[in-house]
Amino acid sequence: MDFKFEGIDEDFRSEIKDFVEKELPWNWREQDLDPEDEKDSVLVRNFKRKLGDQGWLTMAWPKEYGGQAASHMRQVVFNEEMAYRGISAGDAGIRMVGPILMLYGTDEQKEQFLPKIASAEINWSQGYSEPDSGSDLASLQTRAVEDGDDFVVSGSKIWNSAHADSDWMFMLVRTEPDAPKHRGISFVLTELEGQEGVTIEKIPMMWDAYRGLVTFDNVRVPKKNLVGEQNRGWYVGAALLDFERSGVDRPARAKRVLEDLVEFCKENKKNGRLLADDPVIRNQLAELAVQVETTRLMCYNVAWMQSQDLIPNKEASITKVYGTETVNRLYGLGVKIMGLYGQLDPDSKWAPLKGRIENAWLRSFGGMVAAGTSEIQRNVIAQRGLELPRG
Amino acid sequence: MDLGLNEAQQMLKTSAQDFLSAECPDTYVREMEEDERGYTPELWTKIAEQGWLGLIIPEQYGGVELEFQDLVVLLEEMGRYMLPGPFFSTVVLGGMSIMDAGNEEQKQEYLPRIAEGQIIMTLALTEPSARWDAPGVELTATANGDSYTLNGTKLFVQNAHVSDYMVVVARTGSSEKDISLFVVPTQSDGINQTLLKTIASDRQSEVVFSDVQVPSSALLGVENKGWETIQKVMQWGAIGKCAEMSGGGQQVLDMTVDYAKQRTQFGRPIGSFQAIQHHCANMATDVEGSKFITYQAAWRLSEGLPADREVAMAKAWVSDAYRRVCALGHQSHGAIGFTKEHNMQLYSRRAKASEIMFGDTDFHLENVANIIGL
Numbered sequence: 001m002d003f004k005f006e007g008i009d010e011d012f013r014s015e016i017k018d019f020v021e022k023e024l025p026w027n028w029r030e031q032d033l034d035p036e037d038e039k040d041s042v043l044v045r046n047f048k049r050k051l052g053d054q055g056w057l058t059m060a061w062p063k064e065y066g067g068q069a070a071s072h073m074r075q076v077v078f079n080e081e082m083a084y085r086g087i088s089a090g091d092a093g094i095r096m097v098g099p100i101l102m103l104y105g106t107d108e109q110k111e112q113f114l115p116k117i118a119s120a121e122i123n124w125s126q127g128y129s130e131p132d133s134g135s136d137l138a139s140l141q142t143r144a145v146e147d148g149d150d151f152v153v154s155g156s157k158i159w160n161s162a163h164a165d166s167d168w169m170f171m172l173v174r175t176e177p178d179a180p181k182h183r184g185i186s187f188v189l190t191e192l193e194g195q196e197g198v199t200i201e202k203i204p205m206m207w208d209a210y211r212g213l214v215t216f217d218n219v220r221v222p223k224k225n226l227v228g229e230q231n232r233g234w235y236v237g238a239a240l241l242d243f244e245r246s247g248v249d250r251p252a253r254a255k256r257v258l259e260d261l262v263e264f265c266k267e268n269k270k271n272g273r274l275l276a277d278d279p280v281i282r283n284q285l286a287e288l289a290v291q292v293e294t295t296r297l298m299c300y301n302v303a304w305m306q307s308q309d310l311i312p313n314k315e316a317s318i319t320k321v322y323g324t325e326t327v328n329r330l331y332g333l334g335v336k337i338m339g340l341y342g343q344l345d346p347d348s349k350w351a352p353l354k355g356r357i358e359n360a361w362l363r364s365f366g367g368m369v370a371a372g373t374s375e376i377q378r379n380v381i382a383q384r385g386l387e388l389p390r391g
Numbered sequence: 392m393d394l395g396l397n398e399a400q401q402m403l404k405t406s407a408q409d410f411l412s413a414e415c416p417d418t419y420v421r422e423m424e425e426d427e428r429g430y431t432p433e434l435w436t437k438i439a440e441q442g443w444l445g446l447i448i449p450e451q452y453g454g455v456e457l458e459f460q461d462l463v464v465l466l467e468e469m470g471r472y473m474l475p476g477p478f479f480s481t482v483v484l485g486g487m488s489i490m491d492a493g494n495e496e497q498k499q500e501y502l503p504r505i506a507e508g509q510i511i512m513t514l515a516l517t518e519p520s521a522r523w524d525a526p527g528v529e530l531t532a533t534a535n536g537d538s539y540t541l542n543g544t545k546l547f548v549q550n551a552h553v554s555d556y557m558v559v560v561a562r563t564g565s566s567e568k569d570i571s572l573f574v575v576p577t578q579s580d581g582i583n584q585t586l587l588k589t590i591a592s593d594r595q596s597e598v599v600f601s602d603v604q605v606p607s608s609a610l611l612g613v614e615n616k617g618w619e620t621i622q623k624v625m626q627w628g629a630i631g632k633c634a635e636m637s638g639g640g641q642q643v644l645d646m647t648v649d650y651a652k653q654r655t656q657f658g659r660p661i662g663s664f665q666a667i668q669h670h671c672a673n674m675a676t677d678v679e680g681s682k683f684i685t686y687q688a689a690w691r692l693s694e695g696l697p698a699d700r701e702v703a704m705a706k707a708w709v710s711d712a713y714r715r716v717c718a719l720g721h722q723s724h725g726a727i728g729f730t731k732e733h734n735m736q737l738y739s740r741r742a743k744a745s746e747i748m749f750g751d752t753d754f755h756l757e758n759v760a761n762i763i764g765l
Contacts, residue, residue: 001400001460001690002393073392262764276765279757286759287752290684290704297683301394318676375665381675382668386648389663 009077016056016081023050028085032356034363035088036161037209038202041123045165048089048120057094058118065102065110066118072307076248076300083249084256093117093124095245097170100187104228104236113189123164125192125212127157127171128237135376137172138181138234142216144173144188150220151175151188159370162212163202167193169214176231187233189225196220207362208346245316246303250323250367251296254330257360258289260353261334268352270339284333291326298322314385317377324367325374331361394683399457400464407465410441411472417734423475424592428553430476439508444482448490452502459627460693463634463685470635471642473737475593477511477550483631484549484624485512488558492572492612492620501556501574510555515545515575515598516621523625523750525568525618530600532561532571539563539573539610541581541603551577551584551596559600563615570618572611579603591744626699629706629749630692633685636713636745640678643720643738647671650724661723670719677712684708703758710746710755717742 025047026033033040051057060075061067082089098117101110116122133140142155153173162169169190176184192198197219202210228236265275265285275281298319302312312319334357335342346355368374382388396404414434423429438444447462448454462482469478486505489497504510520527530543541561551557554577563571575582581603584596612620648671651662661667688705691698717739721728728735746752 001396001686001693003687003690004392258763265765282760282765283753283756285765286756286763287707289759289763290708290756293704294680294684294708297394297687298680300392301679301683304392304394314675315679318672318679321672322676322680375669378669378672379665381672382662386644386671386675388648388651388668388671389660391659391663391665391668 009074012074013077013081016078019054020082020085020087023047024085024087028087030354030356032086032360034209035091036164036211038164039209041161041164044088045120045123047087048091051089052119057089057120058098061098061114061118062102065098065114072246072303076246076303079246080248080252083252086253086256088249090249091120091124092126092170093120093122096126097124097189100170100227100236104187106224108224109189109227122167123161125160125162125164125166125169125214127160127169127190127214129157129159131156131158131213135373138185140172140174140185142171142173143177144175144186144221146175146223147220149223151186151223151226153188153190153216153219153221155216157214157216158203158211160212160214162192162200162214163210164212166212167191170227172233172237175233179231182234184231185233185237186230187227187236188221189227190216190219190221205363205366207359207366209363245312246299246306247316247319247323248296248299248303250327251292251299254288254292254295254327257330257334257357258285258292261285261337261357264352265337268338275337281337285337288326288330288333291322292330295319295323295326314381317372317380317385320372321374321377321381324364327367328361328364331357331364335361394686396464400461403461404464404468406441407468408471410437411468411474415472415474417473417737420473420475420737429550429592429594430553435476435508435511438478439506442506443478444486444508445502445506446482448486448502448506452498453506454502458693459630460686460689463630463689466631466634467638467641467685470638470741473639473741477513477553479631479635480513480549480554481505481511483627484514485554485556485558487627488514488572488611488620488624489574491623492617494612496608497574497611511550511553512556512558513548513550513554514624515548515551515557515559517545517547519544519546521546523754525570528560528562528570528618530559530561532559532563532573532605534563534607534614537607539605539607541573541575541600541605543600545598545600547587547595548584548598550594551598552586552594557598558611560617560621563617568618569615570621571614572617572620573605573609574611575603575605575609579605589744591741593741593744625749626688626692626702629702629755630685630688632745632748633681633705633709634689636709636742637678637681637685639738639741639745640674640681640713640716643716643735644671644674644678646734647674647720647723654725667723670723674716674719677716681709681712699758700762703755703762706750707752707755707759710752713742714746 033044035041035044059068059070063069101113130140144151144153169192172185173188174184175186197217199215201213203213204210268275302315302319305312338352341352344351344355346359383390442455445454446457450456489501518529532539532541557575557577559573559575561571563569581601583599587595589595651667652660654661684705688698688701691701720735724735727733
């Protein structure tokens with residue numbers, strides 16, 4: 001046992017802190033940005049380029065691809081410090097497309113995309129879910145039919161960020177409809193910008209943001225954009241990649257929310273009594289602080305396992321379930337603590353903490369559904385982790 | 392950084408499992424629930440031979456001189472196998488009090504005998520008020536010349552009925568923390584004890600002190616400074632209990648998963664139903680969390696780092712988590728799980744006892760509330 005993570009890269013932590021506080025164009029203490037929404041995506045992207053110039057975005061990549069081969073723990077420190085300040089630094093390009101291309105991409109694909117991912121020049125949108133294929137992702141129906149040097153793609157992809165300044169989509173498409181469902185899928189990269197046959201709609205979410213619904217109507221995607229073997233796309237997308245997937249950003253964001261709520265409780269009264277003196281609130285907020293700490297340890301464990309070349313499987317799912325559900329409880333408690341004020345939208349002059357808690361609570365339901373619902377994660381824990389029989 | 396066990400700890404864990412599975416099967420646990428002493432001297436001798444009683448005692452006093460975090464590994468397995476008897480009270484409560492507060496003479500006198508398994512010890516801290524704070528200590532020790540007179544009642548004293556010595560926490564002054572510790576032979580005149588019947592079938596007693604005379608040499612550490620040691624012992628005790636609970640939780644999870652694979656209803660193993668799978672996944676999450684939050688606090692205590700925050704968080708978390716794990720274990724086992732014959736009930740009864748020992752969740756959450764600035 002050695003839990004000395006405060007001691008890891010202490011200089012690096014302060015370097016990040018100094019840089020962010022000097023360079024960040026928005027006030028992270030008062031503003032929450034949603035990089036998957038159009039109103040914030042340009043601002044986030046521009047700042048990410050600065051992080052790219054520092055070499056930080058892809059520090060965990062191998063040197064041959066322009067990375068620094070930094071350890072997982074260093075990457076975790078970076079993600080934690082960024083997330084604490086409300087910045088999602090590791091996007092899908094850095095965490096998924098890049099590593100997938102390193103494993104399965106052609107030389108041409110690597111040359112074309114990796115440097116641009118590293119410098120945050122490409123904004124990626126994920127094309128996995130479809131209106132009729134959510135948890136049962138392998139049932140996806142977006143077709144890609146071979147035609148000369150191209151695939152002709154038709155279908156819909158949903159819950160993505162295509163509407164938010166996205167340039168490319170990495171997507172799973174069906175190339176062999178008669179094969180068993182997992183074996184007829186391919187992984188392709190599709191340019192969205194100026195693409196004929198692509199329609200992007202915005203779906204308003206219950207929080208202050210949108211997600212994208214993209215319809216492909218006979219869209220031509222060059223075959224050179226196929227990643228990995230044709231019909232092996234499911235395995236390309238699901239490969240247990242060595243990218244940092246501790247989810248440490250959740251407890252890091254939650255830590256800041258906790259700090260905000262503690263301050264709020266010290267400054268505000270209910271029924272003539274300071275909230276911080278209310279035994280029920282003390283108990284409930286302390287309980288969430290413990291849950292956030294436990295989440296953080298689980299995240300560090302996932303990263304630590306990766307640094308030891310162990311594959312976190314059950315552990316990553318446990319961390320995801322527990323982390324997303326903890327964050328949801330924390331925001332829910334925050335709204336409750338604020339009493340009647342908790343219901344106010346961010347633009348109300350009366351909204352405490354600029355309505356961030358209310359909006360974040362609404363948004364936190366997304367965490368428990370995106371990238372494998374809590375139920376799917378529990379299935380993974382039970383079936384892969386505990387080896388219980390499949391139903 | 393290393394969130395897991397090091398090589399030596401892994402070896403300790405494996406040898407503990409080998410030893411306990413052979414020497415402490417559930418049949419032994421059940422026998423000891425009914426036994427007058429609650430343990431057998433034969434097994435106590437074997438435990439001493441393993442070097443476990445002296446695991447963290449310095450070599451100069453006949454111990455192995457490992458660290459608290461190593462003891463935690465051992466306690467985890469003891470929780471898993473539900474080892475009955477006075478190990479915890481002797482090593483964590485009595486032994487560590489002496490290691491912390493004892494003078495050279497006292498260490499020479501008691502520690503080698505603890506390590507060799509010659510004496511059994513306990514801590515007499517709580518009273519009928521059932522408080523864990525300094526004002527809860529009302530038993531008085533009055534100085535008269537070169538001796539003290541003890542008067543008062545201690546309640547929930549672990550294994551007092553078989554202990555040779557008790558570390559007695561007594562009030563020696565009027566301000567809140569004027570508290571001192573005394574090593575008192577359990578057979579002293581004026582001590583009267585009565586066994587309590589408890590949920591975990593462990594052995595706790597009411598111990599009444601009526602004009603009990605102890606020499607000044609029985610004072611452990613400095614007069615009126617005893618509470619400083621007790622605060623540390625409470626932390627070691629809380630994390631020791633967390634370790635036992637973490638090991639017990641792992642066993643309940645393993646038992647439940649095994650049962651879910653074997654038990655057939657509606658023509659298929661119940662473990663193939665999502666309802667049961669999700670119960671098991673939730674149990675695995677609680678077991679995983681228990682381990683890390685316990686290890687973190689244990690490590691900090693071992694390193695002598697400030698650990699108030701981590702200890703409070705661990706005891707608050709693990710107390711609840713173990714209760715949840717047992718509840719889901721029961722639910723997944725159905726009716727068989729709450730029969731006397733089944734081992735589930737052995738664990739859930741112990742989970743409840745551990746939950747309230749050294750501060751329950753609410754006690755520790757209040758500490759956390761203070762520490763996070765509320």
